[in-house]
Amino acid sequence: MIKDACKxxxxxxxxxxxLVQAEVEQTGKQRRAGLWDSFDDILDRIQVDE
Amino acid sequence: xxxxxxxxxDWKAYTTANFDFPAxxxxxxIILIGAPNGYGKTSLFEAIVLGxxxxxxxxLIARSPFSGTDKERLAxxxxxxxxxxxxxxxxxxxxxxxxxKLIFTDDNDEPLEIQRIWHFSDSGAYRPQDEEIHIYExxxxxxxxxxxxxxxxxxxxxxxxxxxxxxxxTLAHFFMxxxxxxxxxxxxxxxxxxxxxIEGLLGIPVLKQLxxxxxxxxxxxxxxxxxxxxxxxxxxxxxxxxxxxxxxxxSTRLAEIEPSRAALKEEQEHLIRExxxxxxxxxxxxxxxxxxxxxxxxxxxxxNAQLEDLMMKDLALALCGLPLRKSVKARLLSEGVLERWENxxxxxxSNLERFLASVDTGMLELDPALTGGQREGVLxxxxxxxxxxxxxxxxxxxxxxxxxxxxELERSKxxxxxxxxxxxxxxxxxxxxxxxxxxxxxxxxxxxxxxxxEAVAPHVDTKRERLSHVGxxxxxxxxxxGALRREMASLESQIGQKNTDLxxxxxxxxxxxxxxxxxxxxxxxxxxxxxxxxKAVPSQIDAIAAAMTTAHRSMAHKKDLVERIxxxxxxxxxxxxxxxxxxxGYDLSAGxxxxxxxxxxxxxxxxxxxxxxxxxxxxxxxxxxxHRKGVLNHLxxxxxQVILLSTNTEVVGEYLREIAPHVQKKYLVxxxxxxxxGQSTVRPxxxxxxxxxx
Numbered sequence: 238m239i240k241d242a243c244k245x246x247x248x249x250x251x252x253x254x255x256l257v258q259a260e261v262e263q264t265g266k267q268r269r270a271g272l273w274d275s276f277d278d279i280l281d282r283i284q285v286d287e
Numbered sequence: 288x289x290x291x292x293x294x295x296x297d298w299k300a301y302t303t304a305n306f307d308f309p310a311x312x313x314x315x316x317i318i319l320i321g322a323p324n325g326y327g328k329t330s331l332f333e334a335i336v337l338g339x340x341x342x343x344x345x346x347l348i349a350r351s352p353f354s355g356t357d358k359e360r361l362a363x364x365x366x367x368x369x370x371x372x373x374x375x376x377x378x379x380x381x382x383x384x385x386x387x388k389l390i391f392t393d394d395n396d397e398p399l400e401i402q403r404i405w406h407f408s409d410s411g412a413y414r415p416q417d418e419e420i421h422i423y424e425x426x427x428x429x430x431x432x433x434x435x436x437x438x439x440x441x442x443x444x445x446x447x448x449x450x451x452x453x454x455x456x457t458l459a460h461f462f463m464x465x466x467x468x469x470x471x472x473x474x475x476x477x478x479x480x481x482x483x484x485i486e487g488l489l490g491i492p493v494l495k496q497l498x499x500x501x502x503x504x505x506x507x508x509x510x511x512x513x514x515x516x517x518x519x520x521x522x523x524x525x526x527x528x529x530x531x532x533x534x535x536x537x538s539t540r541l542a543e544i545e546p547s548r549a550a551l552k553e554e555q556e557h558l559i560r561e562x563x564x565x566x567x568x569x570x571x572x573x574x575x576x577x578x579x580x581x582x583x584x585x586x587x588x589x590x591n592a593q594l595e596d597l598m599m600k601d602l603a604l605a606l607c608g609l610p611l612r613k614s615v616k617a618r619l620l621s622e623g624v625l626e627r628w629e630n631x632x633x634x635x636x637s638n639l640e641r642f643l644a645s646v647d648t649g650m651l652e653l654d655p656a657l658t659g660g661q662r663e664g665v666l667x668x669x670x671x672x673x674x675x676x677x678x679x680x681x682x683x684x685x686x687x688x689x690x691x692x693x694x695e696l697e698r699s700k701x702x703x704x705x706x707x708x709x710x711x712x713x714x715x716x717x718x719x720x721x722x723x724x725x726x727x728x729x730x731x732x733x734x735x736x737x738x739x740x741e742a743v744a745p746h747v748d749t750k751r752e753r754l755s756h757v758g759x760x761x762x763x764x765x766x767x768x769g770a771l772r773r774e775m776a777s778l779e780s781q782i783g784q785k786n787t788d789l790x791x792x793x794x795x796x797x798x799x800x801x802x803x804x805x806x807x808x809x810x811x812x813x814x815x816x817x818x819x820x821x822k823a824v825p826s827q828i829d830a831i832a833a834a835m836t837t838a839h840r841s842m843a844h845k846k847d848l849v850e851r852i853x854x855x856x857x858x859x860x861x862x863x864x865x866x867x868x869x870x871x872g873y874d875l876s877a878g879x880x881x882x883x884x885x886x887x888x889x890x891x892x893x894x895x896x897x898x899x900x901x902x903x904x905x906x907x908x909x910x911x912x913x914h915r916k917g918v919l920n921h922l923x924x925x926x927x928q929v930i931l932l933s934t935n936t937e938v939v940g941e942y943l944r945e946i947a948p949h950v951q952k953k954y955l956v957x958x959x960x961x962x963x964x965g966q967s968t969v970r971p972x973x974x975x976x977x978x979x980x981x
Contacts, residue, residue: 238822239819242818246811257493260500261493273504276504277805283812
């Protein structure tokens, strides 16, 4: 289902996995800063239908 | 995976205790631990839960007076619980800590050990800062841990580790539970239980958090973006903030009061049973009356919801008055006539020239021939006659359109709606109010009857008063919960609309700068996550419903009428008989309710695909005799380990014989009192092997 959603939005499943992984790995107080950096990195690379 | 070893030290009445459990083999998956009430059976259950989840596990220990997510209260309860958990003789003997060690062994025979140690002062006060958790992986006992992380980060690390390697806490109450509490669970909001179970199964909380974080991130990046001065986006984000804040506030309130409601419900049931025991025959009557009370409360709640609905949708239009509505209807009808007249006329005009051409051709064939002037005269006369056909316009035809935005269909819908409002009128509202009042009156009457029924013995007055207080508190909670749910649903839809608008606008501004592009992409992905979450729960509903049906069939008694369990897209659960009638609306016995909830528990644990052991305290709890064998026979069919903590009135005699071929190992808890201090010890064996005495 997630793969279908990624396909429908022009995004690679592996990139979506990266975002979820970033979410799971970042915990605690430094969460925001670390997570924002990870999001920057991933969102700069990904393709998504715009 | 199975639980292969437990060690308790200075935990409750156990000075030390060791349990070793073999891996489940084909057809043999049951570990049986026997202890009469008060001997330390539940202490063992608590040790397993807190050993795995620490403070998080507290709400799972159902008999403890903990409830709610109120952190301060939970912290106090955790402290109180642990201070009572330290063995009574420990501090006097100079031991100021207690510990629980659990070893799980996976299918490759690799162990995973978790040990928690709780420390106390010399006077027995719990010292939270000293709490230790140790995890060792594999046969080489390789230590793993959060490194230098401290405080919440450290606790988060352990939480994540246990979720990933053993069981996420969101699924824990489907694997570790007290049979006596299952009936309480059955009284809770079933759709919420099903939804929480399915969401836990699918890891939806992570996806929801991802969507939330992506949106927060998008807001931050949007603010950083140069040349983005679009006030509309800022305004939309502010509005969404306000809505989200309101939603979170209501959600927090809901999470606060739901456990209190469940605790009250449990207390109410307890009081009813207690009071019922005072008078022969009064138990059945009281249960019946309380079922009726529930029905009235539901009817009042429904009535109030209808009233709110009327106020939101119809009241403004109804208040504008019949004359105005009549005049609008008349106006719309006359505009309808105008539209039809214009359409007819325009269709006629398009045919007129063809008609005149045909007449003209016909005149050329006349003998004697007509002059040009005569032919022109005839044609003018025909044209003039045609025009007169359309004038004057029909009766009741409007001169102009006051409502040009409506087409014929929409105009007709508006008229229908106005007519419905004519029928609504004050009598319908009065009738609704009268129904609510009648239900309230009936409720009050019934409550008075309950009071009379309960008053079978003078010394039950205090309990009766408490029951009455609990009843009104429950009613208050039910009303508040109903209102909160309605408000949250409305806020959710408004937030959804704002998110859609924001995504659209963000896309338009995406050319501005990298930060804006990131924000737009984050919003886009967040929307995609929303779509996934919306589809995810329904995708598992059929699997859960099918697993529930199978489990229910295997546990239910032949006289039970349930044919199939159905779950709709809102996670509302129905017990359908052969005729498709939902039996949940009828009086189900306590046993039937418990079977129903056992089926849900079994379904979630089975669909989760987790091979985690099931640990059940008081497995036959309040089950009636007819359902006991059904539940046991269902548990032995599980492929994975099942640890049953039984009293001497549960898994004994014919029930024990029923599952005997599936039992791998049995332990019996012994108890003795040394001075003021109770001492529990554990030995292999079981009640019947020691003459029924522990």
